Amino acid sequence: VGIDPAGDGPPQAPSKQRVMWVSLLEKAYAKAHGCYENLSKGTIQYGLKDLTGGAPQVLPLDDDSVKSKVVNGTLWSQLLEWARNGNLIGIHFRVTPEAEDTNLRDGCAYPVVAVKEVDDGGMHRMIQIRNPWTSDFDYRGEWAADSKMWARYPTLSTECSHSDPSLFWVRAAEGEAYEQSDFTKIFSRSILVVTRIFPPSWQMSRVKGMWTLSNSKGPPFQSLDTKGNWLVNPQFQIHCKETKTICFIDVGQSDLRLKGEDEYKSPVGFALLRARTIQDKGPNITLQDLLNPPPIAYRFGRDASLAFVVTLERKDSPYVVVAFSQEGVSGVGRVHCTVWHNKPLLLRGGETVHLQDGSERDRGDEDEELVASKEELPDADPQDQHIAVAGRAAAPAPREDKSAREKREAEEDQIAKARQGASDAKKAVQGSLPVSQSVPAGGAGLRPKDAV
Template sequence: MSAGSNKAFHTIRNELLRTNSLFVDPDFPPEGRSLTFSGEQPFRNAKLKWMRPIDIVSKPRFFVDGATRFDLTQGQLGNCWFVAGAAIIVIKHRKYFVKIVPDDQGFGQNYAGIFHFNFWWYGRWKEVIIDDYLPTDGYRLVYGHNRTQQDEFWTALLEKAYAKLHGCYEAIDGGKLQDALVDLTGGISEVIDLEDKSKVSKSLYDILWKSFHMQTMMGCSINRPKGATSSEVEKSNGLYMGHAYSVTSLAVVPYLGQTVQLVRLRNPWGSGEWNGPWSDKSYEMQSLTPEIKKKLNIVIVEDGEFWISFEDLLSNFSEIQLCHIQPDAHTAEIAADEEKDQWEVIVYHDSWTRGITAGGCGNAPYQKLYWKNPQFQVVLTEPEDERSGKSTMMVSLMEKEKNRMGDIAIGFDIYKVRNPQDKPLGPDDNYTRYDLSRQAQSGKYQFYREVCRRFELPLGTYVIIPSTFDPNEEANFLLRIFTLKHIDSSVIDENNIPDPSVSVRTDVLADLFSKHSRTNQKLDAKELRSFLTELASLELKAHLDLSKEGCRSLIMMQDKNKTGFIDVEEARELWKDVKSFTSVFRQFDADKTGSIDTFELGNMFRKLGFPIERSVLTTLVRRYGGRDNTISLDDFIICMSKLVLMFHIFDDHLKISGSSENSAVFTRNEFLKYTLMC
């Protein structure tokens, strides 16, 4: 039996139990498309077989003696980052684990081949329902599993649910550990770069120690060497390059009259350990007293877990990944060593849209496009203490990746505005260098899914501008703003109610109208086209050849009686609008190509008295922009004609229905009629 995933887990399971059926997930079926983007088999020499746990072992179990980090073993999928992240959750955050892996399921009397898990997915917890078909080689699991307890299946099912969340198993073949931790908790990610050892803080271990004891989750990884042909490359000391490890503990132990800072790591393979100083069988470890060994929980067994000195970790690893459950645990906050109150968080979901808001970082020659990026205003009114007069703000920018393809570099700037004007910042428009100053940045643009920084800023009004490095890179994003004091915040957008009237001077055109109209002295779309072409040539000394669809749109805009024709007075008003639309278009068509960049649409509409919101702009660009982000004069006139008509229709219905300023009531037939009319 299959069931739509829009139903709740327990509802589906009850239906399955009633009909004595087993669940087959219609959204993530046991087929090739759930394995890879192409739908093909992932291995050349072996064909995977989908099997349920009840067909793999005689008595499958969801948990065997509860869940531990040793239950998680990476299979033939490059998702060490996810396995390592899940292992950290099992160790440090049982309350999250219970939320992620509900215990109301298993292979007992309520078994129906259906399971569910929860992930924090860009701002909210999302339930993922799956069936229990798992990829095997015909005998055993080929992806995540429990190496020692092969009848335990929670790890394999959790991995499948995470693969479904991303689209297929291939989508989680490669990733970043901190991203997995965020998806499992909703925390704030941070990356500490260890490549340049000279820039590593001397107090880093102390900062990590405090963060760790504030429930921060940690991992570390070694970059793969350039030119490597395999995804992981083993070093002579037992560590693997291109691989992620969980940080499972920190400890400081006495040794030879001094103290040594240690870090315990776990390889998600469940094997493959460090063989240098402080490894399981090393001289250093053997020299410790039984009491200290017991405290460190030393187990001499090949389980993938080992101790390493912090000094050796710094010399071997490329970065440390962190996920902070609370903003106070952010390393910059820890370094401040202050008592903090409860943080407030404001969340925005937005996007960079090609031709509308994907303005890039402002590098030449695209400086003006930078100001097209989404903008968010924050007003800091309360200091944390009167002495500093400053307020702490943490900003997190997260790209909503598609198929885990994090190939866009992201970052953000923060500007202080002396004279706020409730309109988007621009390169000229009333914002001089005396009114606007950049106060802070996220740092260099990163190919991370999330970039986050902490700031201490003077009170005032600020504008946060998130952007991609290059213009016209499309992506959705999540912006989170954490503060210790209540703040006012908003999206800066064009939200004024437009006045569709256009005031231009009147011209005599009766003779031409009579020439092109028939005996009834009215123009249809075909006649209007020839009329406008000749009128433009005579009055504007310019060529104007609109399409038939463009002329239809103009007629519908001016045809007050909705007859499909216009009379001479309507033609006179129509000509005013055409001249106004054309004039503005040519102002922005500086290179005389006959088309303009869609980034300019917002300014063009404002100039014509139509400051429209970004969502409407996005729709127009999607409909008319094409691959090259340009719009022709003909399409621009169609857009303007439809907008004017739609505003008139809306305003008329406001008067009829007596509705509020932002809503009007339409019957179904009215909606269909007006939609076809526009």
């Protein structure tokens, strides 16, 4: 990594002779993933999540559900809140016909620095964006630094400083006309990436499960899903201890960059439901029963997360996060569920690794044995306390016939071989993650009463 004496290059150059921490951080991150080349295979949200421990949100601005939030002003309110709370916001730019003259680089990332509302003959909603390539790609949009628009609004010009040439402003709305704004026109095909940095009072809980050939079914509510087969997939239970528990949920799978791969062949997604809904309705569950509003998080990638936080109530507890993939596509591998929450809760269904010093950490994806254990919960039905291995939901085991036993043993043998191969190839640095509380492996697995 070279030094840019002029000091006007992008930070990863680095941009100043005496600034070395960016290069050192990049080197450590590359070492954790095997080589520098593997870093080019990830996405913005992967890097920000890994470096901050925050929760990633990906909002495609051309998605119908996101468009509706743009039009009704919900997204703007969220942007104000995210910026006020110190969250990281960025835009993965995709060029549109309206944006061709702006001189923005197609396929590049632009950080959002500030979000403002200024009253100057009407409410102006402005977004400040950093341009790392100012020397060759100065912003030339309607609200560029030399635009005549600023002379019309002296108060707005004073509030929106242009002292830094690497920053530019885009108007998100004038009055309430969000859909006709410069921001909407320029970034209509772009992707808004938000990394939620939660307050210190929040906690994070994480448990792991396992994809196998028989429990990586899905997606739900499709033509091939006629019997609710996805309900046998890994389940993670959320037991709330207090009312109005605000949560953000993320379900992910192994980072392929740790294995030198760059394409996810297995999609990942999840559904959030009340436990009693699964027990009462079984395979007759409908889209309206889900607590995570459509579109359901489902994508070919490392993580799938909620678009916004959800509020869970103790009276409706426990809740169940059901991970799903695509039958016939997914194979053997790790799946994990991470929940950020503002009040204490218990997350069950996977495994939490206990260290000798009493702390907890995520030990990687393929490096420890799966452990089955039993755990009692207050006010829980003893008949529901079944053993689950690594997050895999388990009902009382029926008596196996010979063919079923042989099939199970063959599958377990395949899992063992896959784990051994991944372990031999692994070159990852094990890093610490804060975990809110001790959650032993195993837990009650929910099954619909009439599931096949």
